[in-house]
Amino acid sequence: MSADIDSWRVTLPCTRAEAEAIDAADDLAIDAVLMTTEEVEDDREHWRLDAYCEHEPDAAMLAALTALVPSSTGTAPTVTPLTAQDWVTMSQAGLEPxxxxxxxxxxxxxxxxxxxxxxxxxxxxxxxxxxxxxxxxxxxxxxxxxxxxxxxxxxxxxxxxxxxxxxxxxxxxxxxxxxxxxxxxxxxxxxxxxxxxxxxxxxxxxxxxxxxxxxxxxxxxxxxxxxxxxxxxxxxxxxxxxxxxxxxxxxxxxxxxxxxxxxxxxxxxxxxxxxxxxxxxxxxxxxxxxxxxxxxxxxxxxxxxxxxxxxxxx
Incomplete structure (x- = not known):
């Protein structure tokens, strides 16, 4: 892997109900920053879970994330290596004022x-x-x-x-x-x-x-x-x-x-x-x-x- 890669993003589709449950949880014991996003305005089914982690996610991490969003069963997580940019900045890049x-x-x-x-x-x-x-x-x-x-x-x-x-x-x-x-x-x-x-x-x-x-x-x-x-x-x-x-x-x-x-x-x-x-x-x-x-x-x-x-x- 390139030395410029210092963090990773895992993306899975989810529903609004699953997103709300993730946001409401006190401690999911997952070593990642989790963000849920509404893909289609006022649509209950088209949401997205992004997990930002500092290390390449292993099978256990991918399984834990998939378990949070049962509606994604059968969908392979999208794993994206991120270049040498702060991963919090990456997570908020789409948040316009x-x-x-x-x-x-x-x-x-x-x-x-x-x-x-x-x-x-x-x-x-x-x-x-x-x-x-x-x-x-x-x-x-x-x-x-x-x-x-x-x-x-x-x-x-x-x-x-x-x-x-x-x-x-x-x-x-x-x-x-x-x-x-x-x-x-x-x-x-x-x-x-x-x-x-x-x-x-x-x-x-x-x-x-x-x-x-x-x-x-x-x-x-x-x-x-x-x-x-x-x-x-x-x-x-x-x-x-x-x-x-x-x-x-x-x-x-x-x-x-x-x-x-x-x-x-x-x-x-x-x-x-x-x-x-x-x-x-x-x-x-x-x-x-x-x-x-x-x-x-x-x-x-x-x-x-x-x-x-x-x-x-x-």
């Missing part, structure tokens, strides 16, 4: 200047999800931008991923206390690195499962809550999210399909919240709700072992 409201989000491969009166964020693809290119993340940016005329003093981003949504909140409300949490310690490391790259300061970072951490509860109530995760965790976490919300707090939820919206809305309305706005983007929906007039008190103790595990920011 996106613009939402006063924000532009870009990768190192596609630098762009901030818009007049706005803010550009450099978010590279890597261990944590949330580059802004998924409809849920870009939709949250737009939803937050629409709240700019309101005043918030205490903001929390649950499942922060790369930290992007917390950064946007810190820009829109510079005097607010902003907290970013994630169940995955690696995501908090990535967020801290992205803070340094983007010159973002004074965001409190917490490793926590859901909203039950003592560190999160000690800073409650929050008047703006952001949770871009998945529908199942949103439903099961509704009481604990509502419990840390200030009366009349704004709550932005994402990571749910339109077909799941009614169930998510029902879980939060049962906790006294009211749906104020919906931004539908293809099959995905972003919700903005308002907490009740009084602080919500759960009707029964919340057992974190009894609710669904939750995943990184989309």
């Amino acid at each position: 996106i613009s939402e409201g006063r924000f532009v989000v870009h990768t190192s491969a596609h630098p762009v200047a901030a818009p007049a009166g706005g803010r550009a964020f450099l978010i590279d693809a890597g261990q944590a999800f949330g580059t802004g290119h998924h409809a849920t993340t870009s939709g949250c940016l737009k939803m937050l931008d629409g709240l700019v005329d309101r005043r918030f003093a205490n903001v929390i981003d649950l499942g922060t991923g790369t930290g992007l949504l917390a950064f946007a909140a810190a820009h829109l409300w510079p005097v607010a206390i902003v907290t970013a949490t994630d169940i995955d310690p690696a995501a908090i490391v990535v967020t801290r690195e992205n803070m340094a790259v983007n010159g973002v300061e004074a965001i409190d970072l917490i490793v926590a499962d859901g909203a039950l951490s003592d560190a999160i509860a000690a800073k409650a109530p929050y008047d703006l809550l952001i949770a871009n995760i998945l529908a199942g965790p949103l439903i099961s976490m509704a009481p604990e999210v509502a419990a840390i919300a200030a009366p009349r707090a704004a709550i932005v939820l994402a990571g749910l399909l339109e077909t799941q919206r009614a169930d998510v809305e029902a879980a939060f309305t049962a906790c006294g919240c009211t749906v104020e706005a919906v931004d539908r983007r293809g099959d995905w929906s972003i919700l903005r709700l308002t907490a009740g007039d009084a602080r919500y008190v759960p009707t029964r103790p919340i057992d974190p072992k009894g609710r669904d595990g939750w995943a990184l920011d989309l």
Whole structure:
């Protein structure tokens, strides 16, 4: 092999359901960076899995990757040697800058200047999800931008991923206390690195499962809550999210399909919240709700072992 080859890419077709399961998994024990991509917009069947690894994949690696996407059974993985380019840059080469409201989000491969009166964020693809290119993340940016005329003093981003949504909140409300949490310690490391790259300061970072951490509860109530995760965790976490919300707090939820919206809305309305706005983007929906007039008190103790595990920011 050429001495210029220093990394490898394995590509397999997959379905959206398989892509979501990969994105939601906490630890797949595969020594590769996994990325899933929508090949055909709003098509459930035509997605792609790319695995970037630093060593030539052996039979065991190829078998493990194929097992993640059963729909590809019978399709030989495409193995591509990559020349001496940084493999993270290769993984994000197709991620063009996106613009939402006063924000532009870009990768190192596609630098762009901030818009007049706005803010550009450099978010590279890597261990944590949330580059802004998924409809849920870009939709949250737009939803937050629409709240700019309101005043918030205490903001929390649950499942922060790369930290992007917390950064946007810190820009829109510079005097607010902003907290970013994630169940995955690696995501908090990535967020801290992205803070340094983007010159973002004074965001409190917490490793926590859901909203039950003592560190999160000690800073409650929050008047703006952001949770871009998945529908199942949103439903099961509704009481604990509502419990840390200030009366009349704004709550932005994402990571749910339109077909799941009614169930998510029902879980939060049962906790006294009211749906104020919906931004539908293809099959995905972003919700903005308002907490009740009084602080919500759960009707029964919340057992974190009894609710669904939750995943990184989309």
